[in-house]
Each structure stands twice: as structure tokens, then as C-alpha cells.
Amino acid sequence: MFERVLVANRGEIAVRVIRSLHELGVEAVAVYSTADEDALHVRLADRAVRIGPPAAAQSYLSVPAIIAAAETTGCEAVHPGYGFLSENPAFVEACGANGLAFIGPSADVMARMGDKAQAKRELKAAGVPLVPGTEDAATLGEAREAAETLGYPILLKAVAGGGGKGMRLVEDDDRLERAYSTASAEAEAAFGDGALYVEKVIVPARHVEIQVLCDSLGGVLTLGERECSIQRRHQKLVEESPSPALTPELREEMEAAAERACRHLDYRNAGTFEFLVGPDGSFSFIELNARLQVEHPVSELVTGIDVVREQVRIAAGEPLALTGRAPRRGHAIEIRINAEDAEQAFAPSPGRVERFRPPMGPFVRFDTFVEDGSVVSPYYDSLLGKLIVWDVDRPGAIARALRALGELEVDGVATTRDFAAGVLASRPFVTGEYSTSFLEEQVATSRRLDGGEQRAEVPALPAPELEA
Numbered sequence: 001m002f003e004r005v006l007v008a009n010r011g012e013i014a015v016r017v018i019r020s021l022h023e024l025g026v027e028a029v030a031v032y033s034t035a036d037e038d039a040l041h042v043r044l045a046d047r048a049v050r051i052g053p054p055a056a057a058q059s060y061l062s063v064p065a066i067i068a069a070a071e072t073t074g075c076e077a078v079h080p081g082y083g084f085l086s087e088n089p090a091f092v093e094a095c096g097a098n099g100l101a102f103i104g105p106s107a108d109v110m111a112r113m114g115d116k117a118q119a120k121r122e123l124k125a126a127g128v129p130l131v132p133g134t135e136d137a138a139t140l141g142e143a144r145e146a147a148e149t150l151g152y153p154i155l156l157k158a159v160a161g162g163g164g165k166g167m168r169l170v171e172d173d174d175r176l177e178r179a180y181s182t183a184s185a186e187a188e189a190a191f192g193d194g195a196l197y198v199e200k201v202i203v204p205a206r207h208v209e210i211q212v213l214c215d216s217l218g219g220v221l222t223l224g225e226r227e228c229s230i231q232r233r234h235q236k237l238v239e240e241s242p243s244p245a246l247t248p249e250l251r252e253e254m255e256a257a258a259e260r261a262c263r264h265l266d267y268r269n270a271g272t273f274e275f276l277v278g279p280d281g282s283f284s285f286i287e288l289n290a291r292l293q294v295e296h297p298v299s300e301l302v303t304g305i306d307v308v309r310e311q312v313r314i315a316a317g318e319p320l321a322l323t324g325r326a327p328r329r330g331h332a333i334e335i336r337i338n339a340e341d342a343e344q345a346f347a348p349s350p351g352r353v354e355r356f357r358p359p360m361g362p363f364v365r366f367d368t369f370v371e372d373g374s375v376v377s378p379y380y381d382s383l384l385g386k387l388i389v390w391d392v393d394r395p396g397a398i399a400r401a402l403r404a405l406g407e408l409e410v411d412g413v414a415t416t417r418d419f420a421a422g423v424l425a426s427r428p429f430v431t432g433e434y435s436t437s438f439l440e441e442q443v444a445t446s447r448r449l450d451g452g453e454q455r456a457e458v459p460a461l462p463a464p465e466l467e468a
Helices: 011-023 040-044 063-072 089-097 107-114 116-125 140-150 173-191 248-265 296-303 307-315 394-407 417-425 427-431 438-449
Strands: 004-007 027-033 047-052 077-079 154-158 168-170 196-200 206-214 220-232 235-241 269-277 283-289 331-338 355-357 364-368 383-391 409-411
Touching (some): 004 011, 077 307, 089 107, 168 173, 235 417, 296 383, 364 394, 383 394, 394 417
Parallel strands (some): 004 077, 027 047
Antiparallel strands (some): 154 196, 235 331, 364 383
């Protein structure tokens, strides 16, 4: 086992990784920008190194600065968290070149899976079903030809990235050229590569992902699925496990497909295979996230497995204690709480948190970096924290989540708390009969009820009574 590990991240994920390291008896080294000098992850770590000014490009995305911080503090390994450099093959190679173990997959696998077109080819070779579309990057003309073959609507997606960047839904040919230009420019800005590929839109669809852990001896463990269909602009808002859309047979098919893919790719460490599930129960591969996911606590609560702890053990050369299918129990739900104003089209709400009181009680977890006086910086993602709850069944988990949301207090910045409560109390969510179109359908309903008046992008959701 390692003695000292550098955590190359900030915010709630840095706090979460540091806690698992300490439970393993491993010293944690934090890095921070000048904007995060008083942050919780800095104080929790055994050592901390300032690596640059607030701009991420000069701090959390600076490979030389992070490598230097790890070397000067005598670290043996680096945990990247999610975001920033977590899926950067050059960073993985830089770690190896400087004698640092990277707690994640290899640079080779990361590069292959980072190229979405190549990822599709390799998953096809592994016998995993794919969403119909182009196998390689497509020019505008090739995208038009693909759309004619597949039929509209289609999705334009960045070859080099994910997270909703460089992605556009195209309803008809008249909108294709402009959408292609916009998506390509966005992909170029986000990933340094403006190449796009085309996928057929499956409607209605569920977004379901499989969490995996793979050791260096060929052991593969699948931790079941997470339902991630509640999204806004391709960004996940609410996740749950198990999915209300999957039968036991379909779940096993999807986990078996993920296991085949892991073996075909010679995958190591934690990863997540993302799929679309159609109304007929068919499923199709979207992408592999070769890193820790924001929503990994959902799988932790239903399996009892600390995913971060297992990442560290795998990187240290230890075998998985269990392979095959992880046992699961009960139902877990995660709600992301962002510093955004839902009444103003989810505009970011940076500022100082004057008062913070997380929810408590049985089987309630709140992963966060926020304290009284914490500053929500405009330089970084607006995520304040994640509420994760567990209960023996789905109705109990929903009730517990609503109760916990009612206890959450954040004064000083606007948050998505009330919006999230509306989602959980809505009929589609309560019945489990929702898809990736959930929020768009709610917006459309709101506008019809309002006589067609254009309003901010806030769905007409129920407003449950939340205790202050």
C-alpha cells in the first residue's frame, strides 16, 4: 500500500478522496489555487501545496505544477478525482515518467476510449451493441448523408470529449449546418479537437450506466447500474440505483456486456460504461468514462463497497476481494446541489455561504466541501455537494430524500434544492416512468399551461412542502 498520495483536485471530490486515504492509513497531499487557500480539502490533508492562481489552466490543469507538488512532497501516487486532468492521457504518462502511480486506467486505454469513434469500434469488437451512427469523425457532408440514412433527429457529438460539451440535437436538415458549426467550435474550445460524429437519437430513452472495478490480475467486478436519465443539457441532475426500467434479465445482459468490454480492453481500475436503453428494452453503448464518476456514491450505498478505496488498492497492486457481480441491497438516490438560480435559467450563483447546515439522520450522506463562510468561486464548477440517501425500497428512498432536502440549509447563494425537490415529487419520477426527455417535457407542459408564453427554462414541477 502507498504511504503518501497526492489528490489532484478540489471541492467535494478532493474531500471525499482524502477521507478514504486516511481510512486506509495513507497520508494525503492536497493541491490548491490561491482561490482555494482556505478550502476544506486543504485543511483535511496532511500537507498542502499551492500550485497557482485561480484560473484552472494555471493551477488544477497545470501538469508541471501538479507533478512538481507530488515530487517535492514525496508522494508515490496521484488520485485525479473527476474532471480536470482525470481523463488526460498525457498527465497519466507524465505521472509514470516521474515514478508516480496513477490511480486510474492506463494512458493507452484512456486515449483509446477518449476517442469516441475508436471506442465505438472497440466495443463493437467486444460484442457490445452500439447506437446507430457513424463509426468515425464525420465532415458536414458526411453528417448530412448519415442523417439521411438514419433519419432525424440526430445527435452531433464531440469525438474527443463528453459531459455535454460539443453536443447538439438536430431536428432537421435546415438546422444541421449551424448546429455542426456551433458544436465543432465548442468541442475545439473544450477539448482542442473540433471533430464530431453522428448518432441516431433514441426516443424515448433511458440513460443507464454500469460501474466496474478491474484489478491487474484480470479480475472484474460489476456493481450494478445507475439510472441517470434526469438531465439538463446532457448534465446529470439525479441518479438512482437500481433503475426502475430494468428487469433482472436486462440488468444481467448489460453487466455481462460491460464485463466483456473490460476484458477486451484489458481495463484496469474504476470505470463506467454508459448506455441508452430504448422503450423495447434494447440497450446501446454510448461511451466509457475512464475515471471516477460524480455519482459513484449511488453504487457505494447499494453495494457497501468504497469505490475510491478500491481504486487505491488496485493501483497499489492488490487484487479485488470479490469478482463477478457485487451483491446489492435496497435503493439509493443521489441529488446534485448546485449554486445556481433555477428561476433565472440556472444562472451560476457564486458568493459566500453565510450559513450551511447539511441534512442528517439514518442512511443520509452529504458529500461536500461547504462550511459556514465557504466561498463559491466563479472559476470552477457550481457543484456544492451531493445528497445521497438509501432505504430498503424506492418509495422509502424518495421519502427520505425529500425529508433530507427539507433539512438542507444554504444561505448566501442560490441553490437548486427546491428544484430538485420538485423533480423527486413529480409524478413521472415517483412512478419511475421517465426518460432523458423528462425536463424538456416538463418545460413544454409549462408553456402550454401558460398559454405559450416564453419563460425561463424551469419546468412546471410540484412544490412539495420542505421543512426549513
